[in-house]
Amino acid sequence: NAGVTQTPKFQVLKTGQSMTLQCAQDMNHNSMYWYRQDPGMGLRLIYYSASEGTTDKGEVPNGYNVSRLNKREFSLRLESAAPSQTSVYFCASSGKAGETQYFGPGTRLLVL
Amino acid sequence: QKEVEQDPGPLSVPEGAIVSLNCTYSNSAFQYFMWYRQYSRKGPELLMYTYSSGNKEDGRFTAQVDKSSKYISLFIRDSQPSDSATYLCAMTTNAGGTSYGKLTFGQGTILTVHP
Numbered sequence: 001n002a003g004v005t006q007t008p009k010f011q012v013l014k015t016g017q018s019m020t021l022q023c024a025q026d027m028n029h030n031s032m033y034w035y036r037q038d039p040g041m042g043l044r045l046i047y048y049s050a051s052e053g054t055t056d057k058g059e060v061p062n063g064y065n066v067s068r069l070n071k072r073e074f075s076l077r078l079e080s081a082a083p084s085q086t087s088v089y090f091c092a093s094s095g096k097a098g099e100t101q102y103f104g105p106g107t108r109l110l111v112l
Numbered sequence: 113q114k115e116v117e118q119d120p121g122p123l124s125v126p127e128g129a130i131v132s133l134n135c136t137y138s139n140s141a142f143q144y145f146m147w148y149r150q151y152s153r154k155g156p157e158l159l160m161y162t163y164s165s166g167n168k169e170d171g172r173f174t175a176q177v178d179k180s181s182k183y184i185s186l187f188i189r190d191s192q193p194s195d196s197a198t199y200l201c202a203m204t205t206n207a208g209g210t211s212y213g214k215l216t217f218g219q220g221t222i223l224t225v226h227p
Binding site: 004040041042043044045048058090092100101102103104105106 | 116118120146148153154155156157158161200202214215217218219220
């Protein structure tokens with residue numbers, strides 16, 4: 001039982017490049033979330049999926065897209081990376097929307 | 113004004129001290145309150161979860177909620193060096209059911225407990 005896994009752990013991009021962050025959970029959870037964490041800003045919600053087949057914007061969605069591939073997997077895509085997207089990205093899941101969220105280990109992204 | 117305010121610290125205490133971590137919030141619709149602990153270069157992990165005003169105790173940790181003052185606290189008794197981490201408060205307007213309950217986090221307080 002791995003919980004929430006994220007790949008890659010670390011990535012360096014040049015401005016304008018694209019990439020997809022992968023997230024998977026093996027807890028049979030319905031809801032999944034993507035956050036970014038920046039110094040002094042806490043965790044800010046980018047996108048979430050309350051259940052398979054649905055996605056909605058969070059607090060800071062600009063520059064990102066998401067795909068809920070199936071119940072287990074929720075990916076975050078940066079189409080054209082910008083230095084302002086340098087951050088640590090966390091994926092989380094919960095049994096139902098609003099219940100306790102379990103976090104992955106994070107992806108550190110540096111955009112040059 | 114942010115919906116949730118948390119003193120970022122850093123806070124440095126000697127081993128054995130009582131630690132008090134606090135958050136204030138402005139949205140009176142928040143009903144459920146959580147404390148997460150985050151070790152360096154790791155994801156946050158849930159420490160405490162409460163939904164009513166008053167105290168909830170779990171070992172050395174006590175979560176306190178005062179909805180009338182819109183104020184929550186986490187107390188750590190007999191603090192240990194292994195408690196050194198960032199502590200994040202989080203809150204939501206609902207939990208369970210079919211409605212989405214978005215978590216709103218504080219900025220996090222960096223705690224160091226030195227031997």
